[in-house]
Amino acid sequence: MKSKIKIAFVGCGFVSDYYMRTMAHYPILDLVAVYDQDVERAARFSKYYHIPFCHTYEEILHNPEIDLVVNLTTPQSHYLVSRQALLAGKNVYSEKPFTLDQDQSEELILMAREKGLRISGAPCAFLSTGARQLMAELHAGTIGQPRLAHIEMEDGPIHLMGPDKWKNNFGIPWPVESEFTLGSGLEHLGYALSWAIFLFGSVERWMGASSCVLPSKKIGAEVFSSIDYSVAVLKHRSGVVSRITCGIVAPKDRGITIVGDKGYLRLDDMWDNNAPVKKLIFTERRLKADRKAYIAGTWLGRRLFGLNPKKCKNRISTGQPKKWAQSNNMKMDYLLGVHDLAEAILYDRPPQISPEFVLEVNALTLQINNQRIGDEIVY
Numbered sequence: 559m560k561s562k563i564k565i566a567f568v569g570c571g572f573v574s575d576y577y578m579r580t581m582a583h584y585p586i587l588d589l590v591a592v593y594d595q596d597v598e599r600a601a602r603f604s605k606y607y608h609i610p611f612c613h614t615y616e617e618i619l620h621n622p623e624i625d626l627v628v629n630l631t632t633p634q635s636h637y638l639v640s641r642q643a644l645l646a647g648k649n650v651y652s653e654k655p656f657t658l659d660q661d662q663s664e665e666l667i668l669m670a671r672e673k674g675l676r677i678s679g680a681p682c683a684f685l686s687t688g689a690r691q692l693m694a695e696l697h698a699g700t701i702g703q704p705r706l707a708h709i710e711m712e713d714g715p716i717h718l719m720g721p722d723k724w725k726n727n728f729g730i731p732w733p734v735e736s737e738f739t740l741g742s743g744l745e746h747l748g749y750a751l752s753w754a755i756f757l758f759g760s761v762e763r764w765m766g767a768s769s770c771v772l773p774s775k776k777i778g779a780e781v782f783s784s785i786d787y788s789v790a791v792l793k794h795r796s797g798v799v800s801r802i803t804c805g806i807v808a809p810k811d812r813g814i815t816i817v818g819d820k821g822y823l824r825l826d827d828m829w830d831n832n833a834p835v836k837k838l839i840f841t842e843r844r845l846k847a848d849r850k851a852y853i854a855g856t857w858l859g860r861r862l863f864g865l866n867p868k869k870c871k872n873r874i875s876t877g878q879p880k881k882w883a884q885s886n887n888m889k890m891d892y893l894l895g896v897h898d899l900a901e902a903i904l905y906d907r908p909p910q911i912s913p914e915f916v917l918e919v920n921a922l923t924l925q926i927n928n929q930r931i932g933d934e935i936v937y
């Protein structure tokens with residue numbers, strides 16, 4: 559049996575660098591080649607990481623050694639690059655959004671199934687240690703029956719942070735034009751949706767829409783008026799209701815709060831692989847105290863009455879080193895999903911991020927993004 563999965567990156571842009579941060583933690587991943595239609599970018603990646611680069615996509619497609627193509631191209635290219643890989647008999651992992659057209663997404667999934675290939679895609683943050691810890695608390699009944707979740711994917715007013723000056727380790731700029739033309743709905747809704755569906759299962763009914771609330775987002779000389787805010791309420795088949803927000807105008811908040819009969823659980827940052835899970839159990843004394851400004855408004859009052867959520871004890875033991883997560887503000891492990899898919903190929907089992915899951919996240923992303931706040935909602 560094979561002990562490694564040979565992979566190739568297609569797209570050597572900004573994010574490819576993030577994928578390299580944790581590569582050393584996954585011995586089954588063997589990155590053998592990279593390609594970018596911009597040869598200079600592929601060459602820069604190659605020089606920095608000492609991985610061979612190809613001049614054409616065909617070199618990757620015709621290399622019988624390569625098992626898995628990791629599609630890190632711009633969203634507009636996702637469909638074609640993934641499709642070509644499947645046609646060449648390669649398994650595929652794609653960055654989000656999976657495609658920009660749900661029919662194309664379905665076509666790719668069908669094609670993979672017919673060819674006996676595996677396909678999966680980002681976001682994968684919910685495969686993190688923090689997510690497993692959150693799940694363990696839910697299963698342990700810490701807050702009783704979960705009823706409601708608030709899932710925030712607010713990334714802060716990026717246009718005010720000088721994003722035109724951001725560069726990755728090998729000098730590739732953050733793609734301002736692409737990110738701000740597509741908008742935060744297509745770029746980020748997938749994060750909130752994937753956590754919601756991972757935690758509470760498939761969505762039965764939903765309502766949601768997007769808007770441009772700040773049409774004057776200026777970066778350098780350019781002004782962008784793309785989608786910058788989305789909101790949705792999802793009714794999961796499990797009965798839980800989750801409200802998700804996603805945007806680049808409100809202050810940064812990537813927290814998840816799950817409310818149950820007995821209290822609530824909180825994970826402060828869905829992009830932090832090792833985010834601790836906190837809990838607060840409801841008591842009459844506590845809830846009453848929280849309504850009194852002279853108690854809830856003071857540090858001592860909050861402490862004495864236990865109004866701040868407390869860290870849950872670790873139920874999950876993890877071999878994942880914590881130190882890497884602190885470096886470069888990068889606390890999300892982009893390779894969790896690629897590793898999941900590589901294990902699925904190696905051990906001939908379905909990936910945890912299943913094709914059905916990818917399809918549901920993609921469908922909701924596109925629909926919530928395409929519906930405008932203020933329009934008559936037709937479901």
Ligand SMILES: NC(=O)c1ccc[n+]([C@@H]2O[C@H](COP(=O)([O-])OP(=O)(O)OC[C@H]3O[C@@H](n4cnc5c(N)ncnc54)[C@H](O)[C@@H]3O)[C@@H](O)[C@H]2O)c1
Pocket residue numbers: 568569570571572573574593594595596599630631632633635639653654655730731732733736745
């Ligand atoms: N930038 C981020 O912070 C970030 C974070 C998470 C996920 N992502 C996702 O990762 C993907 C890539 O984002 P990025 O920031 O690296 O963008 P980028 O524009 O920096 O890089 C994309 C690269 O893909 C190449 N490319 C485009 N079409 C191609 C094709 N047909 N064949 C070969 N190469 C092609 C481009 O030349 C470019 O170098 C996107 O789907 C994005 O949503 C980005």
